[in-house]
Amino acid sequence: MALTRRDVIRTGIVGGAGLLLADRFGPRGWAAAPAAKAKSIIQIWMWGGPCHIDTFDPKPGAGSDYTGPLDKPIPTNVDGLQIGELLPLLARQADKYSVIRSMTHGNNAHESASYWVQTGRKPGDRLVFPGVGSVVSLLRGYNVGYKGLIPPYVVLTQLQGRFSESGFLGPRFAPFATGSDPQQTPFAVQGVITPGITEQRQRDRRELLHTLNTFGNALKGQPALDAFVQSEDQAYELILGDAGKVFDLSQETNETRERYGRNTFGQSCLAARRLVERGVPYVTINFQGWDTHKQHFQTMRQRLPWLDKGMSVLLADLAERGLLDSTIIWWGGEFGRTPRVQWEAPWNGGRGHWGQAFSTVLAGGGFKGGHVIGSTDARGEEVRERPVYPEDVIASMYEQLGFDVNAKLPNPDGLDIRLVPTTAEGAQPIKRLTEIM
Amino acid sequence: MSAMRALLVAVLAASATLATTAAPYAGQNPPLPATAVTLGPPGAQSPFESTAAVTSNNKIDDIVFAQLKRLNLKPAGSSSDAVFVRRAYLDVIGTLPTADEARTFLDDQNPSKRAALVDRLLERPEYADYWAMKWGDVLRIKSEFPINLWPNAVQAYHRWVKTAIRDNMPYDRFVRELLTQNGSNFRVAPVNFYRAVQSRDPLAIASTVALTFMGTRTDRWPKERLDGMSMFFSRIGYKPTGEWKEEIVYFDPDKAPAPSAAGVLKQPVFPDGTRATIAPGQDPREVFATWLISPANPWFARTAANRAWYWLMGRGVIQDPDDIRPDNPPSNPELLDYLEKAFVASRYDFKALQRLILNSATYQLSSLPQTATPEAEANFAHAIIRPLDAEVLVDAINQITGGAEEYQSAIPEPFTFVPPDVRSIALGDGSVTSAFLETFGRPPRDSGLASERNSRPTASQRLQLLNGGDIQRKIQQGPKMQALLQAGGGGQPFIVNLYLTILSRRPTDDEIKAVGGYVQSAVGNPQAGGGARRQAALDLAWALINSAEFRYRH
Numbered sequence: 004m005a006l007t008r009r010d011v012i013r014t015g016i017v018g019g020a021g022l023l024l025a026d027r028f029g030p031r032g033w034a035a036a037p038a039a040k041a042k043s044i045i046q047i048w049m050w051g052g053p054c055h056i057d058t059f060d061p062k063p064g065a066g067s068d069y070t071g072p073l074d075k076p077i078p079t080n081v082d083g084l085q086i087g088e089l090l091p092l093l094a095r096q097a098d099k100y101s102v103i104r105s106m107t108h109g110n111n112a113h114e115s116a117s118y119w120v121q122t123g124r125k126p127g128d129r130l131v132f133p134g135v136g137s138v139v140s141l142l143r144g145y146n147v148g149y150k151g152l153i154p155p156y157v158v159l160t161q162l163q164g165r166f167s168e169s170g171f172l173g174p175r176f177a178p179f180a181t182g183s184d185p186q187q188t189p190f191a192v193q194g195v196i197t198p199g200i201t202e203q204r205q206r207d208r209r210e211l212l213h214t215l216n217t218f219g220n221a222l223k224g225q226p227a228l229d230a231f232v233q234s235e236d237q238a239y240e241l242i243l244g245d246a247g248k249v250f251d252l253s254q255e256t257n258e259t260r261e262r263y264g265r266n267t268f269g270q271s272c273l274a275a276r277r278l279v280e281r282g283v284p285y286v287t288i289n290f291q292g293w294d295t296h297k298q299h300f301q302t303m304r305q306r307l308p309w310l311d312k313g314m315s316v317l318l319a320d321l322a323e324r325g326l327l328d329s330t331i332i333w334w335g336g337e338f339g340r341t342p343r344v345q346w347e348a349p350w351n352g353g354r355g356h357w358g359q360a361f362s363t364v365l366a367g368g369g370f371k372g373g374h375v376i377g378s379t380d381a382r383g384e385e386v387r388e389r390p391v392y393p394e395d396v397i398a399s400m401y402e403q404l405g406f407d408v409n410a411k412l413p414n415p416d417g418l419d420i421r422l423v424p425t426t427a428e429g430a431q432p433i434k435r436l437t438e439i440m
Numbered sequence: 441m442s443a444m445r446a447l448l449v450a451v452l453a454a455s456a457t458l459a460t461t462a463a464p465y466a467g468q469n470p471p472l473p474a475t476a477v478t479l480g481p482p483g484a485q486s487p488f489e490s491t492a493a494v495t496s497n498n499k500i501d502d503i504v505f506a507q508l509k510r511l512n513l514k515p516a517g518s519s520s521d522a523v524f525v526r527r528a529y530l531d532v533i534g535t536l537p538t539a540d541e542a543r544t545f546l547d548d549q550n551p552s553k554r555a556a557l558v559d560r561l562l563e564r565p566e567y568a569d570y571w572a573m574k575w576g577d578v579l580r581i582k583s584e585f586p587i588n589l590w591p592n593a594v595q596a597y598h599r600w601v602k603t604a605i606r607d608n609m610p611y612d613r614f615v616r617e618l619l620t621q622n623g624s625n626f627r628v629a630p631v632n633f634y635r636a637v638q639s640r641d642p643l644a645i646a647s648t649v650a651l652t653f654m655g656t657r658t659d660r661w662p663k664e665r666l667d668g669m670s671m672f673f674s675r676i677g678y679k680p681t682g683e684w685k686e687e688i689v690y691f692d693p694d695k696a697p698a699p700s701a702a703g704v705l706k707q708p709v710f711p712d713g714t715r716a717t718i719a720p721g722q723d724p725r726e727v728f729a730t731w732l733i734s735p736a737n738p739w740f741a742r743t744a745a746n747r748a749w750y751w752l753m754g755r756g757v758i759q760d761p762d763d764i765r766p767d768n769p770p771s772n773p774e775l776l777d778y779l780e781k782a783f784v785a786s787r788y789d790f791k792a793l794q795r796l797i798l799n800s801a802t803y804q805l806s807s808l809p810q811t812a813t814p815e816a817e818a819n820f821a822h823a824i825i826r827p828l829d830a831e832v833l834v835d836a837i838n839q840i841t842g843g844a845e846e847y848q849s850a851i852p853e854p855f856t857f858v859p860p861d862v863r864s865i866a867l868g869d870g871s872v873t874s875a876f877l878e879t880f881g882r883p884p885r886d887s888g889l890a891s892e893r894n895s896r897p898t899a900s901q902r903l904q905l906l907n908g909g910d911i912q913r914k915i916q917q918g919p920k921m922q923a924l925l926q927a928g929g930g931g932q933p934f935i936v937n938l939y940l941t942i943l944s945r946r947p948t949d950d951e952i953k954a955v956g957g958y959v960q961s962a963v964g965n966p967q968a969g970g971g972a973r974r975q976a977a978l979d980l981a982w983a984l985i986n987s988a989e990f991r992y993r994h
Contacts, residue, residue, distance in 0.1 A: 131585045152899065171585065173886075174878045179900070182909070194903030197912055204979075205907075207962075211983045214954045218989035221488060225812050227825050230897045231988055235906070237899035242907050415586050415638060415886045 039405025041368030042329040043279045046287045049336030051294030055362040056383045058087045059102045065382045071344050081373040089307035092315035098373045099318045100366035101439045105377020105386040111356040116337035117166045123394035133170035136285045140176045143284040152246040154179035158287045159271040171414045185270035195247045249277050262316050269313040296353040331368030342383040360386050369403040371439040398423040399436040489517040489806040500800040503775045514810040516822035522945030530993045532561040534570030534865045536836040539940035558798045569866040572602035580636045582870030582885045583851045587636045590685040591856050593625040598868030600629030611788035612733040619729040622690040631689035642670035655743035655764040668709025672728035691723040735784045745779035748793050754824035771818040807994040825994045827895040830880035831864035841918030942984040
């Protein structure tokens with residue numbers, strides 16, 4: 004019987020194949036240097052690039068060419084901190100999160116900006132780097148004792164695309180995308196729940212499968228089929244047993260479901276809370292619809308209230324359950340949007356891509372709330388002080404997770420690649436977010 | 441070609457005369473070792489074993505059975521015709537037999553029908569698809585990271601490999617062309633061998649050559665040995681053209697050897713320690729290729745023969761097939777020697793080697809062990825079960841249901857469009873994939889190692905097959921499944937047809953009874969609607985697709 008990769012690593016049996024695998028996936032140098040404060044990350048991915056001015060970096064003094072109709076920012080429960088007027092519920096939770104207003108990378112293309120923000124690496128390198136979710140899945144997943152039946156890296160509900168999540172770590176560390184829509188009942192998570200097949204029929208079919216198991220019976224007790232039998236038991240734990248119930252949002256009270264908002268994003272926040280509660284280390288909520296070249300303000304009026312409700316309740320609910328201290332909420336998209344409204348045709352009141360300056364929000368998992376890092380100029384066009392790059396955010400999150408950012412990332416070339424870019428690679432030095440750590 | 445075949449026939453004939461003295465297990469079986477797990481006799485009803493005695497078909501069997509006798513290991517019975525037809529189709533052409541194909545074979549009364557089937561399969565067009573896929577893994581044929589071939593070159597490379605397989609190009613010529621060509625990666629396809637590497641450093645190329653054609657991992661070599669070998673690959677030039685991603689790979693006599701190697705050596709050294717002499721202006725790759733493919737080379741034919749055995753038997757005589765080293769000996773040295781000699785004698789005729797293995801009684805043993813020990817497996821006392829390759833599984837499900845696969849590619853441009861009815865075994869590009877293929881362990885083609893193809897069953901695989909939306913859709917709506925259902929859902933002919941379609945055999949009496957009972961209870965259920973019979977029929981298809989018997993090549 005062949006050893007599994009994990010066996011090889013655990014027992015230190017390093018044979019021919021083992022040497023290579025251990026080299027590629029082994030825990031060499033992974034000893035967690037800083038003490039881990041965070042156990043999980045919930046990434047709220049604002050697919051398309053949310054406008055910084057209309058959310059967390061309002062510029063009321065810049066005039067209506069910049070603010071459009073959203074020119075009345077509101078105070079928050081943190082002195083001196085104002086945010087966009089369409090986020091009143093988040094304003095009441097501002098003590099729980101901090102806003103980085105000086106994010107920058109200068110990249111205005113969705114693909115490369117998404118890549119940079121989520122991998123911490125400038126695009127264009129020969130290597131395709133893994134995103135934060137896959138790195139967490141490597142360092143907190145099955146290789147290092149994660150036992151959950153729910154995969155360690157879950158995306159609600161569709162993959163982000165535009166970016167290869169697992170990069171050179173390979174498909175083993177790719178996310179599990181639930182598909183379907185948590186707003187629907189049932190939330191038909193791919194493979195776990197199949198609409199139209201009742202639980203009774205599931206049970207009947209399983210029995211039929213066992214009755215017709217002529218070959219399996221002929222090989223009964225043989226190790227050759229162990230893994231197959233085991234995989235069936237695990238699968239049915241999800242389909243019929245307790246493990247899959249994490250996705251059954253009907254287990255929550257109606258009141259809770261209403262509180263999060265009866266929309267895809269709100270119910271995704273609820274599902275994310277349930278996943279984190281059960282120890283899933285990385286959840287992405289892929290919130291689409293922020294690429295607002297046209298109809299920008301209509302979209303803001305429609306979608307920001309969903310964000311406001313879902314995210315504010317997520318923060319409050321995690322805090323009430325004592326989970327916020329161990330859960331990082333990472334909000335943001337690939338860039339901001341053109342501060343000056345494009346009133347001209349064909350945009351007729353839209354905003355383009357803006358990688359010069361944008362905002363990111365961090366909460367929980369050891370990050371202090373109620374702080375603002377950096378600032379932009381009076382029109383939100385350029386970073387005025389304390390520029391923060393994607394890798395600075397990622398390095399800080401890794402630190403909260405207890406990862407040694409100088410540890411090597413296993414890669415097929417065996418190159419000396421660290422968790423975050425190093426000066427040896429030609430990158431500028433990482434500036435940790437010490438203000439909120 | 442026919443001359444080569446004649447040679448092999450001569451070798452086989454010679455072994456056949458030896459075989460007459462053998463037939464070791466036709467009569468009494470040797471006593472079992474005390475520790476062995478024994479199973480009851482399969483009985484006449486077993487769909488998996490034939491009642492015929494296991495007798496030696498060729499020299500392979502003489503060698504394998506003699507060793508089993510020495511080790512006191514009892515071989516499994518002979519596989520049934522149903523098991524054989526399925527196994528041969530899956531192993532030779534990566535394709536499930538259709539119900540008609542299975543039925544025709546099962547009903548064929550010709551006593552030599554197995555050999556005849558092997559001959560037919562070796563000439564099927566899918567043969568080239570399937571073996572180009574296997575070689576695509578070894579040669580790392582894919583567009584992107586960490587292999588930077590890009591789509592145009594991938595297509596040229598894959599087409600060349602597939603054509604070579606279709607035409608049964610002698611293996612020594614195949615390797616020589618891969619190692620020694622010059623020209624554009626779009627036009628002279630074999631040069632892509634030197635581009636489908638993770639690094640163009642001569643040391644890395646030498647490592648890749650050693651792994652690919654010598655089945656050897658250089659990370660255990662003394663440094664001087666790899667340095668010496670790398671010198672053969674230190675004068676490879678790469679230059680771009682005006683065409684995007686086109687590159688000329690060529691022998692560049694003026695190129696200075698890489699500093700890492702040049703510091704130690706002036707001349708290349710073969711891995712066996714012999715110093716090579718390179719004439720001025722001579723391409724050192726030519727010199728290396730000549731050494732490599734020489735019949736006297738201890739690695740070359742041995743690696744290929746062991747790999748051929750591994751691919752058909754599920755385990756190498758040396759295991760893993762790419763980890764040949766002195767402290768990892770073959771489980772049966774005489775067997776590997778024989779395979780190697782037969783291969784060389786046939787002038788490196790890969791198909792002839794496969795035919796030799798496929799016609800052996802050893803290959804045709806049942807997968808139900810008489811002795812279930814690791815030792816029995818290592819000595820090929822029974823067929824080794826293994827999950828279907830991801831690609832083969834996808835194709836089989838689509839063949840059964842009439843469904844199609846949705847492929848995608850991470851390559852931004854040029855956009856590669858793959859029509860959904862292209863079979864997965866025919867995909868040339870390892871970067872073109874589907875969620876299903878990824879879940880079921882398709883190799884990433886990063887390293888060329890056989891262990892990259894991870895076929896260990898996982899919970900997420902079972903989830904997809906038991907309960908995934910795609911599989912449900914295919915079973916419920918696939919046009920072929922519809923046609924099967926319309927031809928009489930629930931009745932006995934339907935059940936027989938379904939078994940032949942999915943498991944390539946007829947159901948046993950017990951199975952017909954069990955299925956009848958299931959259908960009865962579904963239809964008899966007072967809450968059952970009009971579609972209950974159809975639903976029960978779909979459940980049956982679902983259950984057979986989810987059985988170990990379907991999931992495994994056995």
